[in-house]
Amino acid sequence: xxxxxxxxxxxxxxxxxxxxxxxxxxxxxxxGAVSLRMIAEAAGIxxxxxxxxxxxxxxxxxxxxxxxxxxxxxxxxxxxxxLSADAPARDVFRAVLRGHLCALLEHGAYTSANVRIFGQVxxxxxxxxxxxxxxxxxxxxxxxxELKVRDAIRSDVNLPxxxxxxxxxxxxxxxxxxxxxxxxxxxxxxxxxxxxxxILSQSGDNT
Amino acid sequence: xxxxxxxxxxxxxxxxxxxxxxxxxxxxxxxGAVSLRMIAEAAGIxxxxxxxxxxxxxxxxxxxxxxxxxxxxxxxxxxxxxLSADAPARDVFRAVLRGHLCALLEHGAYTSANVRIFGQVxxxxxxxxxxxxxxxxxxxxxxxxELKVRDAIRSDVNLPxxxxxxxxxxxxxxxxxxxxxxxxxxxxxxxxxxxxxxILSQSGDNT
DNA sequence: CCCGACACCTAACAAGTGTTAGGTAGGTAA
DNA sequence: TTACCTACCTAACACTTGTTAGGTGTCGGG
Numbered sequence: 001x002x003x004x005x006x007x008x009x010x011x012x013x014x015x016x017x018x019x020x021x022x023x024x025x026x027x028x029x030x031x032g033a034v035s036l037r038m039i040a041e042a043a044g045i046x047x048x049x050x051x052x053x054x055x056x057x058x059x060x061x062x063x064x065x066x067x068x069x070x071x072x073x074x075x076x077x078x079x080x081x082x083l084s085a086d087a088p089a090r091d092v093f094r095a096v097l098r099g100h101l102c103a104l105l106e107h108g109a110y111t112s113a114n115v116r117i118f119g120q121v122x123x124x125x126x127x128x129x130x131x132x133x134x135x136x137x138x139x140x141x142x143x144x145x146e147l148k149v150r151d152a153i154r155s156d157v158n159l160p161x162x163x164x165x166x167x168x169x170x171x172x173x174x175x176x177x178x179x180x181x182x183x184x185x186x187x188x189x190x191x192x193x194x195x196x197x198x199i200l201s202q203s204g205d206n207t
Numbered sequence: 208x209x210x211x212x213x214x215x216x217x218x219x220x221x222x223x224x225x226x227x228x229x230x231x232x233x234x235x236x237x238x239g240a241v242s243l244r245m246i247a248e249a250a251g252i253x254x255x256x257x258x259x260x261x262x263x264x265x266x267x268x269x270x271x272x273x274x275x276x277x278x279x280x281x282x283x284x285x286x287x288x289x290l291s292a293d294a295p296a297r298d299v300f301r302a303v304l305r306g307h308l309c310a311l312l313e314h315g316a317y318t319s320a321n322v323r324i325f326g327q328v329x330x331x332x333x334x335x336x337x338x339x340x341x342x343x344x345x346x347x348x349x350x351x352x353e354l355k356v357r358d359a360i361r362s363d364v365n366l367p368x369x370x371x372x373x374x375x376x377x378x379x380x381x382x383x384x385x386x387x388x389x390x391x392x393x394x395x396x397x398x399x400x401x402x403x404x405x406i407l408s409q410s411g412d413n414t
Numbered sequence: 415c416c417c418g419a420c421a422c423c424t425a426a427c428a429a430g431t432g433t434t435a436g437g438t439a440g441g442t443a444a
Numbered sequence: 445t446t447a448c449c450t451a452c453c454t455a456a457c458a459c460t461t462g463t464t465a466g467g468t469g470t471c472g473g474g
Contacts, residue, residue, distance in 0.1 A: 030327040032239015089341045120237040154408045168379025169372050198405030
């Protein structure tokens with residue numbers, strides 16, 4: 001049966017083929033709407049065959065969730081590392097937002113899947129994803145507190161809470177972002193300005 | 208069968224009893240995880256009986272989604288209307304955030320349900336909810352553009368985009384907010400300060 | 415040539431899904 | 445009393461779900 005290679009639209013097969021197909025479907029349709037038979041068809045195989053590579057559906061989900069976080073984490077880490085050690089706070093903050101948004105919006109079926117389905121999966125799966133998630137959060141907290149020590153961020157800003165605000169706003173872009181109406185990097189820069197400077201005009205009637 | 212009134216924990220019965228039970232479950236477990244039999248049991252009736260009040264499961268969902276948006280819209284509108292016409296921009300903005308967050312986090316099984324499941328429901332149901340959703344968005348856009356005309360918001364702020372950023376950040380609080388660690392109003396004020404002033408320190412090394 | 419190992423398939427399983435048809439108890443009105 | 449309406453219940457329908465057991469073809473190594 002080596003002739004039926006180019007089934008459907010997915011050239012990749014095997015373990016990674018299943019994961020790729022599943023991530024794509026989950027990111028688009030959500031956890032509950034995607035069945036193993038859908039994943040199998042998208043990957044070009046039959047439902048039962050999935051169990052040769054994975055022990056259960058939750059097994060697939062777990063792996064996708066972890067890979068999703070890891071992808072953003074890596075992207076952000078690399079972009080920040082590429083800056084010189086004494087880069088201005090503005091540039092560091094921009095790099096974080098650019099990395100997160102690009103990983104989420106441009107590449108990253110896994111990242112999209114994570115943001116979309118994390119709130120829908122059974123508790124067991126969610127818990128399995130927490131360590132990777134916590135690692136990324138800790139990374140961001142460290143980065144932000146460095147900026148605070150440098151006196152670039154106001155001292156009255158509650159950092160863990162701001163991190164939640166930030167990630168929430170960034171992940172929400174997934175619901176409406178349209179790559180044809182502007183790049184993810186431009187959006188990131190715009191968001192960065194808003195977070196850094198606020199929306200209040202300096203000259204206004206502000207008490 | 209008038210004696211089996213106080214079944215389970217739900218005193219309300221009939222149409223609104225079903226809606227209340229469904230909203231509570233949907234807000235906690237998500238769309239895919241909640242079945243009609245679960246809703247029925249929580250409402251103290253049997254699954255088939257639901258079809259006396261509703262034509263389908265999607266019918267229930269649609270009604271809950273609409274009520275969820277309407278609740279936030281009303282709360283925000285009332286709080287803003289309670290201010291004097293020439294109230295400072297800061298206060299108007301605070302009122303918006305307080306209204307939205309209180310409706311979402313304190314009262315409002317319907318609101319929580321909306322935020323949680325909107326991304327998971329079938330397209331037909333989502334489309335049915337769009338008009339109410341658009342009305343709230345238009346209301347916010349009007350409010351923000353008034354503040355801009357008053358020269359309280361910087362002229363280079365892209366308002367529709369900022370509204371998306373704002374709502375995204377507010378709705379995301381649902382995932383982590385814990386009422387025992389602080390009130391929704393305090394959180395709203397904190398968020399308002401961040402959005403209005405930004406996080407950048409004035410004295411810093413900012414180019 | 416034979417032997418496994420690999421990567422898949424077929425067919426079925428029990429359980430759960432939304433949904434429907436038809437029945438029934440209790441109250442109201444004539 | 446009779447008739448009717450409301451608000452439920454029972455029992456089943458066709459279907460989908462995750463999962464499993466056992467079978468099949470292909471391929472490289474001995």
